Amino acid sequence: MEHKTLEKLRDVAVVVPNWRSTRSLSKYERLQCWAEALDREGGRQLNTLFRVEYAPPAERAKLRADDSLLSVAYADPRLRTEGLAGDTVGHATAFFGLSERELHDITCFCHYGPTIAADTAAAQIRATAARQRYETRPMLACAVIAASLAAGLLLL
Numbered sequence: 001m002e003h004k005t006l007e008k009l010r011d012v013a014v015v016v017p018n019w020r021s022t023r024s025l026s027k028y029e030r031l032q033c034w035a036e037a038l039d040r041e042g043g044r045q046l047n048t049l050f051r052v053e054y055a056p057p058a059e060r061a062k063l064r065a066d067d068s069l070l071s072v073a074y075a076d077p078r079l080r081t082e083g084l085a086g087d088t089v090g091h092a093t094a095f096f097g098l099s100e101r102e103l104h105d106i107t108c109f110c111h112y113g114p115t116i117a118a119d120t121a122a123a124q125i126r127a128t129a130a131r132q133r134y135e136t137r138p139m140l141a142c143a144v145i146a147a148s149l150a151a152g153l154l155l156l
Contacts, residue, residue, distance in 0.1 A: 025082050027097040031129035034096065037076040038069065038125065041118035046072065048109040048116055052089065052100075060100065061090030069107050069121050102128055 025033065038046075047065040055063060064070060064087050073079055074087035084095045093103055105111060106124050 028129050028133050030079065030082065030096050031125055031132075033076065033078055033082075034073045035122040035125040035129070037072050037079070038118040038122035041072060043117045043119055045115040046118055046121065048112050048114060049089065049107045050109045052104045052108045053110070061088060061093075063089045069116070069118075072118065098128070 047068045049063050049065055049068065049070075052060060052063060068087065070087040070089070070092050073092065074084055076084075079095070082095075085091050089100070089103060089107075092098065093100055096103075098106075106121065106128065112120075
């Protein structure tokens with residue numbers, strides 16, 4: 001019998017969360033999982049989405065392309081298990097918690113031309129994830145300081 005880690009099993013099988021592991025992936029972890037799925041594609045050229053920023057909102061949500069960054073995400077069993085419902089702009093913004101602008105910067109033709117290498121896109125997604133992760137830290141620090149000041153005032 002061959003021993004495999006859970007991460008390796010997710011690459012070859014659909015792993016369904018059980019009652020013990022009810023915690024879903026955080027936004028950061030979802031983006032990292034998408035980047036890992038793209039890393040597995042290596043330098044393969046994937047289609048970008050054309051003129052994302054010019055589509056009316058209702059049409060923008062339905063935008064998709066075969067062999068795109070979004071189709072790689074949707075093909076990943078772990079992301080689908082977590083709740084990724086499709087390979088459209090609307091599904092991706094809802095699932096990954098990205099703004100349409102952030103998704104545009106990752107997937108649009110105007111930045112990369114008709115195709116982008118999967119590993120290049122993975123690096124872009126990781127940069128977006130890291131930027132979002134660090135943007136929330138100052139808010140957390142301010143909340144802790146405010147709570148400390150409030151507690152100090154109550155003790156006076």
